[in-house]
C-alpha cells in the first residue's frame with residue numbers, strides 16, 4: 001500500500017485507509033441508491049490491502065456501519081474500524097450535538113451492535129459542529145469516553161474537529177492515538193498541529209482529503225497533475241502522504257474504479273519542484 005503502515009496505539013494500519021461516509025444516501029442520509037455497489041466497494045477496500053476504515057453511526061444514520069458489517073463480518077485479521085461519536089442526526093439531515101454522558105454511551109453501544117464487535121478499535125470524540133471546531137473544554141465528554149474505555153468497550157481514543165488547545169487538554173487527561181480534522185492541500189490550518197503530533201507519535205487523519213463535497217480545484221494542482229501525467233486526486237493524496245509520516249488517508253468514494261485509481265495514484269512520488277509548486281496553494 002502506498003505510504004506503508006502506521007501504528008495507532010497497538011493497532012497497525014495501512015496509512016492509506018478508506019472513509020465510508022460516501023456510502024450512505026444523498027446528504028449522508030438513508031441507504032445508497034445501489035447497496036450492492038456499496039458492498040462491492042467495501043469488499044474491494046479489503047481486497048486491495050487497506051486495513052483502516054473510518055466510519056460513524058451518524059452516516060445514514062446506522063446505514064454505513066450496517067453495510068460494513070454486511071460486507072465484511074466476520075472481519076479479517078488486521079482490519080481496524082475507526083468510528084466517531086458526539087453528533088447524531090435529525091430527520092432533516094442535520095447533525096445535532098450529542099455529547100451528554102447517556103448519549104455517548106448509547107452511541108458506543110449502537111456502534112458495537114451495528115458493527116458487530118465486542119469492543120471498538122478506536123473512537124473519536126467529535127467536537128465543534130458543521131462549521132468546524134469550537135473552543136471550550138472537552139473534559140466532560142472525554143472523561144465519559146475514558147470511562148467507557150476503562151469498561152473495555154473501546155480500545156483507543158481519538159479526537160475530531162478540535163482545536164490544538166482541546167488536543168492538549170485531552171492529552172492531560174488520557175492518551176489519544178489520533179486527531180481527525182479538516183485538512184488538505186488547500187486548507188492547511190493544522191500545519192503546526194500536524195508537526196506537533198508527529199513529534200509525539202500521534203496520527204493526524206485529514207478529513208476531506210480531496211476537498212469533500214467540493215472537489216479540490218486549483219490551477220497549480222492541475223498543472224502539477226498534467227506535468228506528472230496523474231490526476232489531481234492522485235497528486236492531492238500523494239502530497240498528504242509526503243507531508244508527514246503521521247498522516248493517514250481516509251479518502252471517500254462510492255466507486256470501485258475511483259478507489260482503485262486513488263490507491264494507485266497515491267503511490268506517486270512528488271519531486272521538489274512539484275512540492276514547491278503545490279506549496280503555493282495553501283498559502
Ligand SMILES: NC(=O)c1ccc[n+]([C@@H]2O[C@H](COP(=O)([O-])OP(=O)(O)OC[C@H]3O[C@@H](n4cnc5c(N)ncnc54)[C@H](OP(=O)(O)O)[C@@H]3O)[C@@H](O)[C@H]2O)c1
Pocket residue numbers: 018019020021022054055084126160161180181206207208209210211212213215233250251252253254255257258259261262
Ligand atoms: N470527522 C468529521 O467531522 C468528518 C467530516 C467529514 C468526513 N469525515 C470522514 O472523512 C472521509 C473522507 O471525506 P469525504 O469522503 O467526505 O471527502 P473526500 O475524500 O475529500 O472526497 C470524496 C469525494 O471525492 C470523490 N472522489 C473520490 N475519488 C475520486 C476519483 N478518483 N475521481 C473522481 N472523484 C473522486 C468522491 O466521489 P465518488 O463517490 O464518485 O468517487 C466523493 O464525492 C469520510 O468518508 C469520513 O469518513 C469526517
